[in-house]
Amino acid sequence: MKTPRCFVTGGTGFVGRHLIRHLISREIAVSALTRDQDQASALESMVARPGLFHTFNGDLCQAEGLQEWLRDGGTIIHLAAATPAHPSSGYRRVNVEGTRHLCAAAQRCRARFIHISSLNASRVTGAYGQSKLDSEDIVRQSGLDYCILRPALVYGPGDTGMLGRISAAIRNTRLAIIPNGGQNRFQPIHVDDLCEAILQVFADPRLGGRILEIAGEDIITLGELIGILRQGTGRCSLPFILSPSLTRAVLHCVGMFQPQTRCRLQESLTDRVAAENALPEFGLAKRDLAQELLRAYSS
Numbered sequence: 001m002k003t004p005r006c007f008v009t010g011g012t013g014f015v016g017r018h019l020i021r022h023l024i025s026r027e028i029a030v031s032a033l034t035r036d037q038d039q040a041s042a043l044e045s046m047v048a049r050p051g052l053f054h055t056f057n058g059d060l061c062q063a064e065g066l067q068e069w070l071r072d073g074g075t076i077i078h079l080a081a082a083t084p085a086h087p088s089s090g091y092r093r094v095n096v097e098g099t100r101h102l103c104a105a106a107q108r109c110r111a112r113f114i115h116i117s118s119l120n121a122s123r124v125t126g127a128y129g130q131s132k133l134d135s136e137d138i139v140r141q142s143g144l145d146y147c148i149l150r151p152a153l154v155y156g157p158g159d160t161g162m163l164g165r166i167s168a169a170i171r172n173t174r175l176a177i178i179p180n181g182g183q184n185r186f187q188p189i190h191v192d193d194l195c196e197a198i199l200q201v202f203a204d205p206r207l208g209g210r211i212l213e214i215a216g217e218d219i220i221t222l223g224e225l226i227g228i229l230r231q232g233t234g235r236c237s238l239p240f241i242l243s244p245s246l247t248r249a250v251l252h253c254v255g256m257f258q259p260q261t262r263c264r265l266q267e268s269l270t271d272r273v274a275a276e277n278a279l280p281e282f283g284l285a286k287r288d289l290a291q292e293l294l295r296a297y298s299s
């Protein structure tokens with residue numbers, strides 16, 4: 001039987017590392033696009049399956065080379081993005097133009113396209129969400145066989161995003177800053193559940209042409225999330241609750257010196273709850289959110 005194969009962008013990121021582990025454990029051959037030789041070597045040592053796993057040096061912002069990478073066709077799982085946690089290359093440059101380059105290369109090879117977007121594209125409140133929504137439009141209009149997943153906030157071991165950063169900040173400063181009175185609502189999804197859903201989309205072409213919001217089962221406030229993360233540090237930390245008006249004032253001050261940081265913070269301080277959660281379609285086992293968060297973020 002022929003080994004199933006896929007092409008992964010963003011394999012060095014938080015979700016990408018987990019996804020590659022899941023794919024390889026199912027004996028799916030993976031070719032990962034990486035920008036940096038050291039990162040590529042680290043990923044190859046982590047996977048340790050030279051027959052099933054290869055890296056290819058390239059950058060989404062440079063169209064040249066992408067077609068050579070995809071030469072043999074197959075399924076592309078597009079995770080790479082400039083994210084609020086790592087925005088340095090610019091949302092539009094990577095998320096919109098990079099996706100355009102990748103789609104153009106995929107069209108020439110008639111590849112299938114699994115696009116990892118974001119719940120931020122469902123209700124756009126800032127530049128990141130807008131760039132993810134625009135990237136979806138490119139995929140939808142490409143004529144490719146596609147499926148778009150819009151994950152909610154993703155959590156799990158190795159998270160360098162929002163929860164990982166809050167947890168590290170609490171650990172380092174022993175201060176838990178809780179903006180907006182802790183009222184914002186989230187519906188975090190475990191990284192392993194997201195990876196399982198991606199695997200099911202990979203295996204089932206009938207999911208083609210759909211845009212699926214995917215979130216965890218539980219809705220939790222930011223205040224509750226930070227409470228669990230404080231517990232996870234195992235140290236005494238001081239909660240510092242900023243009321244919504246004080247939060248606005250702080251954001252205003254930040255904006256005077258760093259307007260982009262203000263926009264980023266503002267975008268992360270909006271409710272992120274799925275209107276139509278596709279999670280039940282994937283038939284995954286229920287998780288205890290508090291327990292999983294403690295497991296993922298405890299020191």
Ligand SMILES: NC(=O)c1ccc[n+]([C@@H]2O[C@H](COP(=O)([O-])OP(=O)(O)OC[C@H]3O[C@@H](n4cnc5c(N)ncnc54)[C@H](OP(=O)(O)O)[C@@H]3O)[C@@H](O)[C@H]2O)c1
Binds near residue numbers: 012083089116161
């Ligand atoms: N984490 C979440 O809570 C969450 C929630 C919803 C949706 N998502 C989506 O899920 C996907 C993965 O998120 P993540 O948290 O794993 O992100 P991440 O940790 O920030 O990783 C981003 C990845 O994109 C790669 N990348 C960035 N610019 C690139 C470029 N120009 N060319 C090639 N690769 C580039 C990075 O490579 P380098 O290592 O070389 O920088 C890295 O592998 C993203 O599309 C994100 O929008 C994430």
